[in-house]
Amino acid sequence: MRLAIRPLAPRDHDAVVDLSLRAWEPVFASLANVLRPSGLFELMHPDWRADQRAAVLSVCAGGDVWVAELDGRVIGFVAVRLHPEDEMGEIYMIAVDPDHQRGGVGSRLTSFALDRIKDAGLPLAMVETGGDPGHAPARLTYERAGFVELPISRYFKRL
Numbered sequence: 001m002r003l004a005i006r007p008l009a010p011r012d013h014d015a016v017v018d019l020s021l022r023a024w025e026p027v028f029a030s031l032a033n034v035l036r037p038s039g040l041f042e043l044m045h046p047d048w049r050a051d052q053r054a055a056v057l058s059v060c061a062g063g064d065v066w067v068a069e070l071d072g073r074v075i076g077f078v079a080v081r082l083h084p085e086d087e088m089g090e091i092y093m094i095a096v097d098p099d100h101q102r103g104g105v106g107s108r109l110t111s112f113a114l115d116r117i118k119d120a121g122l123p124l125a126m127v128e129t130g131g132d133p134g135h136a137p138a139r140l141t142y143e144r145a146g147f148v149e150l151p152i153s154r155y156f157k158r159l
Contacts, residue, residue, distance in 0.1 A: 002070075003068055003069070003108060005068050005109065006066060007066055008066060008067050009067075012067050012077075013060050015067075015074040016074060016077045019075065019076065019077075019098075020052060022098050023101070027134040028134070030130075030134025034132050038156075038158060039158050055093075056093070059092065064082070064116070066116075068096070068109055070100070074097075075096065075105060076095060076106065077095060078093070078094045078112065080116050080117060082117070082120050084122065086124075087123055087124055088122055089114075089124070090125070091113045091125065094106065096109070102137070106137075106138075107141055110141055110142065111145065127142050
């Protein structure tokens with residue numbers, strides 16, 4: 001059993017969407033706990049599954065996406081965006097199948113993405129994630145990879 005990271009192929013789209021929705025379900029549950037008392041969750045995410053499906057498929061269509069494959073099964077993916085005008089690369093989207101989380105797959109995908117950014121000659125890498133409890137595993141992965149957090153506050157108000 002050896003993990004391989006390879007470019008995304010059209011045949012991978014359904015697997016990537018499926019694992020992403022399962023991986024992000026606890027994240028959206030966490031966001032609901034944070035935002036629901038204010039009524040913002042339903043306003044911001046009336047159908048998070050449909051929105052995320054569309055977002056993942058859009059990223060898949062855009063290139064610079066790689067999948068982690070184990071024994072012929074896609075178990076994770078990472079999308080990279082290059083911003084040469086800012087001399088920066090971005091880990092734009094990443095997810096690991098819940099059945100394979102906490103086994104180093106996210107770290108391997110993060111490292112792979114950082115290598116792509118470095119190979120493009122860009123001296124800076126960025127990744128964004130949430131500050132809620134559901135995003136804690138992602139924050140830990142990025143901190144272990146050497147990212148430094150820039151605290152940013154983003155506020156929302158229902159009108």
